[in-house]
Amino acid sequence: MIQILVVEDERPISNLIAVNLRKAGYSCRCVYDGMAAADALDKARYDLILLDVMLPKVDGYELMNYITPLEIPVIFLTAKASVTDRVKGLKLGADDYLTKPFEIIELLARVETVLRRYHKTENILTVHDLVIDTSSRIVKRDGAPINLTKKEYELLLLFVRNKNVALYRETIYERIWGGEYMGDSRTVDLHVQRMRKKIGWEDKIVTVYKVGYRLEG
Structure with a gap:
């Protein structure tokens, strides 16, 4: 660790x-x-x-x-x-x-x-029922890989590395898309919904009213 x-x-x-x-x-x-x-x-x-x-x-x-x-x-x-x-x-x-x-x-x-x-990051992250290999960018559940897009994978890592922290939509947008958030939440909401459905975390990545989302751990 x-x-x-x-x-x-x-x-x-x-x-x-x-x-x-x-x-x-x-x-x-x-x-x-x-x-x-x-x-x-x-x-x-x-x-x-x-x-x-x-x-x-x-x-x-x-x-x-x-x-x-x-x-x-x-x-x-x-x-x-x-x-x-x-x-x-x-x-x-x-x-x-x-x-x-x-x-x-x-x-x-x-x-x-x-x-x-400095190449000091952990290559294997185990969170809930997922195993994430950050070197190969492969996400698995029970040994079976889950097919995520680049943005979905980056979203997952953002939530995992900020577990139990409420993330504002503007923060998510700026970290993942790299531009200034203009107040349109559809891009963030769509990607979060698709990502959490793919990984089966609908009950773990929760919506925070008037804020954004939080991964509960």
Whole structure:
């Protein structure tokens, strides 16, 4: 299982991140200052670090000097939103830089992107009665493949990686179709309905009134 270290001193934010990472199938540990992060890195190996900049004892920028030789990818999480701060973080070796406040779905998308860049994603996902091989893009139930279109497969992965999270139609459209959502929900609704019928998840991918859809887990 992918191991993620969350270094964030604001406990409500840290807890929110941890809950959603675990729902998405990741294992994570939370620490609340730079020294505790260094101690954690001495004791265990992590696949990714989510690192706040403004930390007690040792800040995130200083901690990067300790992390860099370990060759662990880092995503900065910070309220410091200026271009200068962003450039500084990236020059220190961070793989991404996400400013607060942020949407959890965006954080999960960036986590997935960085892990994929480092070939650290899980190739086999088992969710409910489905087995998804992300390397071959094959979805099976009871050993039998299910024929999904490219968009249907991408929709399925989006729901699986955001299990128990209500996804707005505009968010789904922007993530899958890559354009600006213009308020016409027919494209999203049609693809979701066809996909969940094919995989037999009519009772698992539920409609959220005035929002969109949620995969219940």
